[in-house]
Amino acid sequence: MSGRERAREEIVRILGEHRDQIAAAWIEAQESRLASAGAVNADELREEVDTIIAGLYEGLAATMPLDRVVTGFAPLRNAVTDFSHRWARLGVSATAIAGAIFALKDACVRVLADGIPDPELRLEATELVHRLLDGAGLLTFQTYVDSREEIIQRQNRQLLEISTPVVRLWHRVLAVPLIGTLDSARAQIVMESLLQAIQDNEAAVAIIDITGVPTVDTAVAQHLMQTVAATRLMGADCILSGIRPQIAQMIARLGIDLSEIITRSSLADALTAAIRMVGDTPAQDARDESTLLNVS
Amino acid sequence: MNSSEIPILRLGKVLLAGLSNELDDKTALRFADELSHQVSAIGAEAVVLDITKLEIIDSFAARILVEIATMARLLGARVVLAGMRYPVAITLVELGLDLPGVETALSVEHAMDKLAPPGGSRVG
Amino acid sequence: MSDRKLVKNGQVCSLPIRAEDDLLTARHAVRAAALQAGFGLVGQTKLITAASELVRNCYVHGGGGDLVIEHLSPPPRAGLRLTISDDGPGITDPAKALVDGFSTGPGLGHGLGGAKRLVHEFHLETEPGKGTTVVITRWAG
Numbered sequence A: 001m002s003g004r005e006r007a008r009e010e011i012v013r014i015l016g017e018h019r020d021q022i023a024a025a026w027i028e029a030q031e032s033r034l035a036s037a038g039a040v041n042a043d044e045l046r047e048e049v050d051t052i053i054a055g056l057y058e059g060l061a062a063t064m065p066l067d068r069v070v071t072g073f074a075p076l077r078n079a080v081t082d083f084s085h086r087w088a089r090l091g092v093s094a095t096a097i098a099g100a101i102f103a104l105k106d107a108c109v110r111v112l113a114d115g116i117p118d119p120e121l122r123l124e125a126t127e128l129v130h131r132l133l134d135g136a137g138l139l140t141f142q143t144y145v146d147s148r149e150e151i152i153q154r155q156n157r158q159l160l161e162i163s164t165p166v167v168r169l170w171h172r173v174l175a176v177p178l179i180g181t182l183d184s185a186r187a188q189i190v191m192e193s194l195l196q197a198i199q200d201n202e203a204a205v206a207i208i209d210i211t212g213v214p215t216v217d218t219a220v221a222q223h224l225m226q227t228v229a230a231t232r233l234m235g236a237d238c239i240l241s242g243i244r245p246q247i248a249q250m251i252a253r254l255g256i257d258l259s260e261i262i263t264r265s266s267l268a269d270a271l272t273a274a275i276r277m278v279g280d281t282p283a284q285d286a287r288d289e290s291t292l293l294n295v296s
Numbered sequence B: 001m002n003s004s005e006i007p008i009l010r011l012g013k014v015l016l017a018g019l020s021n022e023l024d025d026k027t028a029l030r031f032a033d034e035l036s037h038q039v040s041a042i043g044a045e046a047v048v049l050d051i052t053k054l055e056i057i058d059s060f061a062a063r064i065l066v067e068i069a070t071m072a073r074l075l076g077a078r079v080v081l082a083g084m085r086y087p088v089a090i091t092l093v094e095l096g097l098d099l100p101g102v103e104t105a106l107s108v109e110h111a112m113d114k115l116a117p118p119g120g121s122r123v124g
Numbered sequence C: 001m002s003d004r005k006l007v008k009n010g011q012v013c014s015l016p017i018r019a020e021d022d023l024l025t026a027r028h029a030v031r032a033a034a035l036q037a038g039f040g041l042v043g044q045t046k047l048i049t050a051a052s053e054l055v056r057n058c059y060v061h062g063g064g065g066d067l068v069i070e071h072l073s074p075p076p077r078a079g080l081r082l083t084i085s086d087d088g089p090g091i092t093d094p095a096k097a098l099v100d101g102f103s104t105g106p107g108l109g110h111g112l113g114g115a116k117r118l119v120h121e122f123h124l125e126t127e128p129g130k131g132t133t134v135v136i137t138r139w140a141g
């Protein structure tokens, strides 16, 4: 058995026998750090650290390559990401969260020092604990960044819903005139509210007017194309109006065939086209208007 | 008739099938089978699939729908998918399955209008 | 339950996945959990569809396994985490399996990549000969 494997076994043994001691040492360190914030109490800390230590213990006891224990062993990864999610929500900073995980290293190493008499084995075990918990610390950081982004997006969502009104321009013709920068989150909202409006109104044509949109990025262009595709699936048609050359380029760069999409230079032109498409002109004419429908 | 069976209604040369809120794999496969028989038996010109109630279309169901459309076309019939809910449409597009070659309509009514010859009487 | 309280993640249920019947049960369970967690219509549909893809993969490619549904409920937001695992043959090239159009069967090969796009967090862990575990998370809203 290699030194590393023996070290791993020793850590498992010590985590099993001394988990209370490790938890207590960690809590003591955390309380002094977080007491001022008053965000977390001792019972809660205890529950958190117990879950993480249990995850470490089970992950190390399982037959799994060492470098996969943190990210690959679900109970441990979940314990660490949950920890990060919760603390982030309590307003604890990303570095403080990672710091709390790193502090677990000290707590473990102190107990290891007492529990492993052989200096070489002790060194090996200490290194191993460092590697594991460094990985866990990084994971909290990544999780923090992800969850922050999500919270911000969510807050923006409500604002966005107000700023992207879907209007009825004509019998069975809807339009969303978009003004201002279109980011991915807003594009998503536009897509959802427009499609819902199509369903609720049994609208045959939806116009997305982007005259007032200065620029789009790849993600937004993608959303627009998805909206067009979803509209078609619902049985309605979508007209994009007011596409600037720069935006046309972006769409073309995505490899999307613009000939598949009905476009008009202005909202007025789009409305004229839409009226003809829903009007009492024969269905055949509407189809000529619409390059989207490839009706046999 | 099994309760999970999909009712198929014949309206002249049009077959109208009403799917319920859920489409399981076995029912889907049996339905595709049954439908192809009926299309060829009556020489149907069109098939309208009413999916107004259908709440989930995953890649399996999508594949069956595309297969039905292809099969019907080979037998000389058009297939119109009517009434897809908007969350289903969004999800399908995100899955990367936009059902190429399948005609769509907002509702069964619209599907029938679409199938009606211009200015003439309704099919069925 | 005060806002301050660190809410523990509550495990709702664990379902065995062996055959197609379990797929329906799984979808129903995910729908029920999504409703309970306050998911909107679009969020619900996306999550159930993702679950449907992964559960089907689990019994078609993975020889069966189970689905665990967990509520993530610390205020101010709620979410669901689904863990779908099997101890089947595993995926030799996970990166390739995630690409749309890649399938070792008759499928369209959009299941895995599609499921990933339908959720907020996606984690695939697989080892040839050992099995496959997919963990997905979607936040309500």
Ligand SMILES: Nc1ncnc2c1ncn2[C@@H]1O[C@H](COP(=O)(O)OP(=O)(O)OP(=O)(O)O)[C@@H](O)[C@H]1O
Pocket (backbone or CB within 6 Å): B059, B060, C053, C057, C058, C061, C062, C086, C088, C089, C090, C091, C097, C098, C102, C103, C104, C105, C106, C107, C108, C109, C110, C111, C112, C113, C132
């Ligand atoms: N749980 C699993 N165990 C083993 N292999 C899997 C598993 N899940 C996916 N795979 C492999 O990954 C490939 C891609 O999966 P994906 O779900 O994207 O496509 P598919 O299941 O073949 O088709 P479909 O579009 O119908 O889902 C599969 O063909 C299979 O080889």
Ligand SMILES: [Mg+2]
Pocket (backbone or CB within 6 Å): C053, C056, C057, C107, C110, C111, C112
């Ligand atoms: Mg699949």
